[in-house]
Amino acid sequence: MRNPYKILYQGGTAEIVEKKSRFIASLRPVKSEEEALLFLEETRKKYWDARHNCYAWVIGENGEQKRCSDDGEPSQTAGRPMLDVLEGEGICNVCAVVTRYFGGTLLGTGGLVRAYSSAVQEGLKNSTVLSVMPAVKTAVTTDYNGVGKIQYLLGQRDITILDSQYSDQVMLTVLIPEEQKDRMLAELTDLTNGKAGIEVQDEVAFGILDKHVILLDNR
Template identity: 65%
Template sequence: MRNAYRILYEGAVGEITEKKSRFIATFRPVKTEEEAAAFIDELRKKYWDASHNCYAWIIGKNGEEKRSSDDGEPSQTAGKPMLDVLERENIVNICVVVTRYFGGTLLGTGGLVRAYSSAVKEGLNACTVLTIEPAKKVSILTDYNGIGKIQYILGQLDMKTLESNYTDRVELIVLVPDEKLGKLNAEITEATSGKAVMTELFEVYYSILNKEVILFEE
């Protein structure tokens, strides 16, 4: 069974200050460990004069790969708390680097955990996170008498028509969420007395951003 999952779609930067220490959280979407490593290296070069560049990343639809680093901070006070925030939000294909400029005052282990976690949360608020859901591209072939009924059903079920082809018949290419496939088939069959033909084309994942469909084909 295919399940929905959440990804980082567009990264951003968030910053907090704690006892004069600056914590800058920078996010980027990543799909491989190599992409994550390149991003971390890029940030280390950009913030070469920082006290620490700690990181956390999660990759894979089910979060199969994950890693974090304290980068010289006391053990378990930076990378792990950062990773914990990402895991609680159930976001994958994400990498965050939190850059710290030391402000002269020690924060203690509890203070560090709170600061790194807060920086990640602040940055996430500025990011674009999408829920990716399983669906199928479906072809619906009908005569002109059935098109109005089918379009009404699609509207009622809030389904997106991706393409429309008008010849001697009408073919609609529709994005159908997995859980609505059976209901759509039953309603179209009933409305057109079985004259319309519905054919599953292939599986995709999709999301909606600003009312626009974004497809993630497998």
């Protein structure tokens, strides 16, 4: 069973200044190392005159792919702290690049760690993070006498109704979180005395953004 996870859904940018050094954080959703490397190259071209473009990324529902770089800063003062922020927030499918324009004053290792960490934190504030729920898309077919009871149960269990079709019968397409699958299917069967048609269609993943259901590519 897959667990709920968080992704960077929409990227953002932010800038902080420490002792006249500018730290510009750029974040983008990525699904592969190739996409992350492309974003890194784009950022380097955009800020071609900067001294450093440090980066960190986390890819995969369980963070299977992780990588970071100090890009010339003292070891462990940039990429690792950036990665720590992403991991601490539990966010995956994200690449963060922090560009530094040196302001003439050395910050020391502690100052660099704080600056790069803070830049990523500010970048996340200007981004959209989506909580994702692995689920099964399920079609529930019933007659008009049973639909009210089913809708009530779905509401009690906070199950998302993706679509409703009314003809000689009613078909509800619902998103059942994987962790609730067995219980919900059993409850729906018991509630209708086995009369409802229940068809598990696809494994999906979804999130809720501004009260809208966002279906995600499950590949």
